[in-house]
Amino acid sequence: MSTITFYLISLGLVFGVVWGIHLMNKPQTAVKGNLLGALCILGSIILTMSYYGILDVQLLWISMVIGGLIGYIWSLWVKMIKMPQLVALLNGFGGCASSLVAYLILVGRSEVNGFSLIAAAMALAVGALTFSGSMIAAAKLNQWLNQRPIIVKNHSTINYLVLVFLIFLLFMIFLGGNSHRSLFTALVAITSLFIGVFFTIRVGGADMPITISLLNSLSGVAGAIAGLAIRDPLLVAIGGVVGASGLLLTQVMCRSMNRRISDILGGKTVITQLENDLNQSEISSEDLVYSKSNQQDEKGSKEENIDSILRSAQRIVIVPGYGMALSQAQHLVKELAEKLEGMGKEVKYAIHPVAGRMPGHMNVLLAEADVPYEQLCEMDDINPSFKETDVVLVVGANDVVNPAAATATGTPIYGMPILLVEEAKHIIVCNRDKNPGYSGVENPLYQREHVTMILGDACESLSKIMSCLDNNEGDLV
Template sequence: MIPVWVQVLYLFAAVCFILALKGLSSPKTARRGNLLGAGAAVVATAAVFFERPLDNIVPILVAVGAGTVLGAVGARRVQMTQMPQLVALFNGVGGGAAAIVAVLELNGLAGDAGAPPVVAGAAAFTAAVGSVSFAGSVVTFAKLQGLMTTRPVVFPGLPLLFGAALLAAVITALLAAVGPGRMSGAALAALGLLAGVLLVLPVGGADVPIVISLLNAFTGITVAAGGYVLGNVLLLIAGTLVGASGTLLTVLMARGMGRSVLNTLFGALKGGSTLGAGTASDRPVRSAGPEDVAIMLGYASRVIIVPGYGLAVAQAQHALRELGDVLMERGVEVDYAIHPVAGRMPGHMNVLLAEAQVPYEQLVEMDEINPEFKRSDVVLVVGANDVVNPAAKTTPGAPIYGMPILQVDDAKQIVFMKRSMRPGFAGIENELLFDPKTTLLFGDAKETMEKLLSAVKAL
């Protein structure tokens, strides 16, 4: 019997998890929500030690200590541009942990004629789906970290092999639910690992972060199922929250790319990935130096800034914020246009600019800022490409066709800050670069931004 005061702590932690998720829905409250969720996790973990007598207490404490150190060091050292990889790893660890617990539970139920089929079935589900989440997350990490190609990996027979792995997992799970055997858990884990790898290999380009979100939902569902198996209400609540929010986020991200979730997962099998050829163009463009662009910005009445992944890579957000402040001191109206999938994960640009102390009121979402481009004098695009590419509206055969974009082409003048003429993450050419009203400012985003800032100050 769980002591009442421990149950109260679990209830307190569950409420905090709900409030934390609510806090994460806004940049203004995200930090507080994150701290609240982390604190609740600490309380819940500590409460486990008082729920019932624990065996192997020393190995448990060693594992908790090692995990704490690795998590803290990894989170503090990770760069903002590598945040999706960190999310993928943490997500994979959660799924893997749930799968290990489920395999052990299935082994414990083996040979028990009175084992409830629902419990055994939930354990089988957790072992399989948790393994899918772990293996898939490892592959997404490798893709984003550059340890393997970000392009879709497709080979003859992949759909057949993937279907066979899924079918075998379903049959094994049903058999385990009816009568769990000692090899049921190991077989389900192996099939789940294979299915996870095959699920993610065909995904490439800008679709990878969407799959990370989907795998996060998988992990949440497995944690919830594991909570049912263990009779732990807190795990059930927390897992359900993660599963529901991850599913919703996946749908919203896919919608932001103008695609369905199924097309995101299996589009490459019929040539529908969001990753194109990736060759640099040698067509002539109009370019200028920082001094010329400074004049355009300094004498404008309305400037809209479009930040992108290149800004994050160069860590130019502080110089960009200072440029915005200088322009506002000169009487220029400045806003930042935020695309839902700018960067490599939702909220990437919001967090990056919040770190640079950009006021939340200046961060304007796509639906609200699009009508304003027509009334802007200059749009400054910093490290973004695909989210402003008109091919999403005009070229049916383009990999990003149908994706909602920022209507930058409606502005009077456009300044593109780019390192080179190489295309964006989708790997396709951007016709906006060759528009007569577009001026390119080449160079590293941070160095060029600092030169541009100095030039504006000198006006």
């Protein structure tokens, strides 16, 4: 195969990947887009093998079959509730693959030109830290590690010092000569793995969607740099697409949470850093009591006639949150929505961009329950309509509906755009308890006169509501 032919076919495959991403923008064509992207990646692998004359290497085909079978089994075995963990693992595997390619270039060749040497060293560093960071993220999401931030003394200082040491090692790979290259390569790999772990352990559950998006971007960057090292334009292009799209998504999510990526990387949004700085007297008691003591409302839950509230409503908005994911209540949410629609109600879903533990977490769970995508509304689209909404049903959401985000200066959620559910005529909150969300900021929404609390597991609370509608009973709380 000539080089020109290889480049032309590569260009077509890259265009296919980009077009597949474009098709995934719409639910009607998302499956086709995903399939197109996968087929283009498979075509890229076969094209590369053909160009380098290794199509007859049986071990490569065996490896591809084994990898394909593992991926297929995972697709059948992993439930939607575990999708964030799977995404984190896939990010890590991408980084690991790039770092292995870079490692082989650095230690497997005696003569490597300067450009390939620098590119391989950078790919090794980025790929290794992406791998270790993704493994920690997956462990946190699967609750093998504490989801709260894990911080050691002088955490940031240690991070900066290790980062400087990594940069020094990268220079030494380039300047140290062949005799010490293997040693410095191993040190770069170990140091990068440490940085990935040390960075990710201090990211809490609420910032995990941004972290996963960033790690996804880094996996693409690692692939692109590895492509530069081996002079493979196809790998450079596809890795660049993944890296750019992941970085763009990271920036969008940062704006949605009013976060700066530098703050998340530096651990500056962690609650424990704000605990001693917050002046309680400066915060209106009507808006917020910021405390980590998980204070309970003395008034208890209100006695409301849920049946009459829902039956008299015409416009109903459901707000899903991480609590719905934990309880796996998405199917009950869909069942309740269908019951309300059968009563002639208009039902929509309000989706906050960072609800859950990965980008699009709520969309994925509701899609599993076969909720029509047309009923899912983004925050900016639905916020103006809350004033005309009769009932908002909050299922396992807290910080994303916390009105203290507009008033509680100095707290992790201050300035974060939220769903303006407090403007609705009535709000029914199905949360496990009245404790603050991940941010540690108590939610003044629970004290509003037009709010009804149904405490407990989301599945049990939704079952009570449906039983109430069936039996015309209103005493739920």
